[in-house]
Amino acid sequence: MYQYNEFDRTFINQRVAHYRDQTERYLQGDLSEDEFLQLRLRNGLYVQRLAPMLRVAIPYGTLSSQQLRALASISNDFDRGYGHLSTRQNMQFNWPALEDVPDILQALADVDMHAIQTSGSCIRNVTTDQFAGAAADEEIDPRPYCELLRQWSTSHPEFEWLPRKFKIAVIGATFDRAAIGVHDIGIRVNGSSEQPENALVDIYAGGGLGRTPVLGALIRERLPVKHLLTYTEAIMRVYNRYGRRDNKYKARIKILVRALTIEKFKAKVDEEWAAINHEQGAVPAAELSRLSAFFAPPSFAELDNAGELLGTQRLENPAFNRWMKHNVHPHRVSGYSVVTLSTKVTGMPPGDVSSDQMDAVASWADCYGFGEIRISHEQNFVLPHIPQDKLYALWQQADAIGLGHFNAGLISDIICCPGGDYCSLANAKSLPVAEAIQRRFADYDYQYDLGSLDLNISGCMNACGHHHVGHIGILGVDKKGQEFYQISLGGHAGHSGEAPRLGQIIGPSVAREEVCDVIEKVIKVYLGLRFEGETFLSCFNRIGILPFKESIYAKAA
Amino acid sequence: MPRLLKRIPSGWQICDVAETPWIAQDEWRAGGALQVGVDAEPLADWLEASSVAIEFPAMTDGRGLSLAVLMRNRLGYRGELVARGSIHQDIVHFLARCGFDAIELPNEEHLETALKWIDPHTGYYQPSVIRSESALTSAN
Ligand code: HEM
Ligand code: SF4
Numbered sequence: 001m002y003q004y005n006e007f008d009r010t011f012i013n014q015r016v017a018h019y020r021d022q023t024e025r026y027l028q029g030d031l032s033e034d035e036f037l038q039l040r041l042r043n044g045l046y047v048q049r050l051a052p053m054l055r056v057a058i059p060y061g062t063l064s065s066q067q068l069r070a071l072a073s074i075s076n077d078f079d080r081g082y083g084h085l086s087t088r089q090n091m092q093f094n095w096p097a098l099e100d101v102p103d104i105l106q107a108l109a110d111v112d113m114h115a116i117q118t119s120g121s122c123i124r125n126v127t128t129d130q131f132a133g134a135a136a137d138e139e140i141d142p143r144p145y146c147e148l149l150r151q152w153s154t155s156h157p158e159f160e161w162l163p164r165k166f167k168i169a170v171i172g173a174t175f176d177r178a179a180i181g182v183h184d185i186g187i188r189v190n191g192s193s194e195q196p197e198n199a200l201v202d203i204y205a206g207g208g209l210g211r212t213p214v215l216g217a218l219i220r221e222r223l224p225v226k227h228l229l230t231y232t233e234a235i236m237r238v239y240n241r242y243g244r245r246d247n248k249y250k251a252r253i254k255i256l257v258r259a260l261t262i263e264k265f266k267a268k269v270d271e272e273w274a275a276i277n278h279e280q281g282a283v284p285a286a287e288l289s290r291l292s293a294f295f296a297p298p299s300f301a302e303l304d305n306a307g308e309l310l311g312t313q314r315l316e317n318p319a320f321n322r323w324m325k326h327n328v329h330p331h332r333v334s335g336y337s338v339v340t341l342s343t344k345v346t347g348m349p350p351g352d353v354s355s356d357q358m359d360a361v362a363s364w365a366d367c368y369g370f371g372e373i374r375i376s377h378e379q380n381f382v383l384p385h386i387p388q389d390k391l392y393a394l395w396q397q398a399d400a401i402g403l404g405h406f407n408a409g410l411i412s413d414i415i416c417c418p419g420g421d422y423c424s425l426a427n428a429k430s431l432p433v434a435e436a437i438q439r440r441f442a443d444y445d446y447q448y449d450l451g452s453l454d455l456n457i458s459g460c461m462n463a464c465g466h467h468h469v470g471h472i473g474i475l476g477v478d479k480k481g482q483e484f485y486q487i488s489l490g491g492h493a494g495h496s497g498e499a500p501r502l503g504q505i506i507g508p509s510v511a512r513e514e515v516c517d518v519i520e521k522v523i524k525v526y527l528g529l530r531f532e533g534e535t536f537l538s539c540f541n542r543i544g545i546l547p548f549k550e551s552i553y554a555k556a557a
Numbered sequence: 558m559p560r561l562l563k564r565i566p567s568g569w570q571i572c573d574v575a576e577t578p579w580i581a582q583d584e585w586r587a588g589g590a591l592q593v594g595v596d597a598e599p600l601a602d603w604l605e606a607s608s609v610a611i612e613f614p615a616m617t618d619g620r621g622l623s624l625a626v627l628m629r630n631r632l633g634y635r636g637e638l639v640a641r642g643s644i645h646q647d648i649v650h651f652l653a654r655c656g657f658d659a660i661e662l663p664n665e666e667h668l669e670t671a672l673k674w675i676d677p678h679t680g681y682y683q684p685s686v687i688r689s690e691s692a693l694t695s696a697n
Binding site (some may be wrong): 035039156283 | 596616617618619620622623624626631645647648650651654655669671674677679680681682683684685686687692693
């Protein structure tokens, strides 16, 4: 992974010093609430319903065991002993004291981490495939380009005060695990990691969820990667100058793209790019090779696939067998696997992890997996490089502390925002709904039979829980002061290799008590009409929304 | 006499200056001091201004930063470029790096703080209007 040099360290230490001074001036009354708001957001500090929340950047979801241990200590020293994995591959602390934040940021800086630009109307942490560098379906490692964008966007003089937040995602594999289609800019890198400077990039713009969900459109194909920054600069400049600033709900780039039409937006960007001296601004090949070298594969041993051993272990232990089936993914190197450690245990908020769990994950990474850890946008931990003959030992230890659940990709692997329990913008609670669904579908055989199914829940239109791209999406709405839930079907984020798609609403929203029944009816329709081996999503693609509507609303109507 | 931050050859300092008679775009003639809004489109005529000010309507409005970059890099404007309006003392470093060489604050009391934070880092990740070298281009 990327290693900080003196420049990076000096930079973040100077940033902490500036923020410490700002906090002191705020506490002395020299900065108003509104002024400080803008400054603290850009240093990761958000104030929500119950307490401040600090969002720590985990660049493209990659961190070292040492860094994860530092996060565990921070959660013990400054918080309540746990942290929260976010859908943008970051970690959030929910209870820090505002006065402590400069010290927390210093503790982060000491392990080469920061919370810069994790909130506010600026370019946010770049996200990518949680399996980058390990996935069997990877064409090229996206991380060097993520790091390039991270550095370029950090405290960019021109683009720190945008109309609204700005999210960039990068993918280099066949399956789009980064959901590039629902980002302000989505980047697909084509090429090979042997020649990082010769990669070609496809650029999508104007995607986003929130109250107006839109899929990004392809605006530039096969751009030589040395122009990635100047082309991004052109997009950013057009957005910074012409994006709406009068209404925050209409300020995302997707609204600008739609107002102009994609053709005119693209023409404006191309015109801007032509005017930039993009040969002079091209990223030097040496810089791309330098960054790529950080992401060279670790020193994998020459191992054979451990099929026979695993076969025996799986037969002996049915729970391990289930975990193998759902949480262990193919690796590009023989004898290794990629492991998802699920945080989705019934009764626990999805994504919440204790400091003990963090420490344990760090030690497993050290013992078995080159000290590397990832965070997935599904809010789980990933250990990207585990030798297959260590899987059983890893699983036993994980299972002992609540991280060995078998449900990756199943209905109980719910993406869920904090909702009405924690968030002041919520229309409805989301955590109790997630828990109720997990209880209703707890039976393993039932879940297994249902197969891969993404169920996503957001407590309001802001869509933090990505409900638009859940195969089943649940959205909290306010109906005359009552908490109601709108259900949509058939959305997906593009993981399957197809272009992403937004879900369709099935009908009038329902009360909290009815949500599980409705989901169960949806599932029954699927089970009744599916062909052998057909996933929920493929079945939906074939039969459409009507049979679901009929089953749910027929009698009531 | 208004006080503001000014770039001098050795860095930045707080200066007392005479009041500038700013003229809005529709009344401005070559030779005068021109004040434009952050939504203005840069025009070649502006090269004839004695000085140009960009008026920021809010601390959070980054349009003036892009406009400054365009004036410096695209238009080739080399004259004085002044930031006015709702300028916050903690974001002056962005202004400086986008090519402003004079910064007025709505409240002169904060000039000292602004001066302290005019250049909070010894180096930056990306090149800017005022510095072509950066961590990214030097392949350090
Ligand atoms: C509890 C405090 C939170 C508040 C007040 C909050 C607020 C918001 C708001 C206002 C938006 C909409 C932005 C827009 O329309 O441009 C948003 C989007 C989003 N939030 Fe949160 N959020 C919170 C917590 C979280 C958490 C814990 C996560 C991760 C699990 C999260 C993930 C996201 C994501 C991924 C989006 C992006 C949706 C998009 O692409 O438009 N949020 N949030
Ligand atoms: S979706 Fe709404 S309720 Fe949920 S965290 Fe985001 S803003 Fe809060």
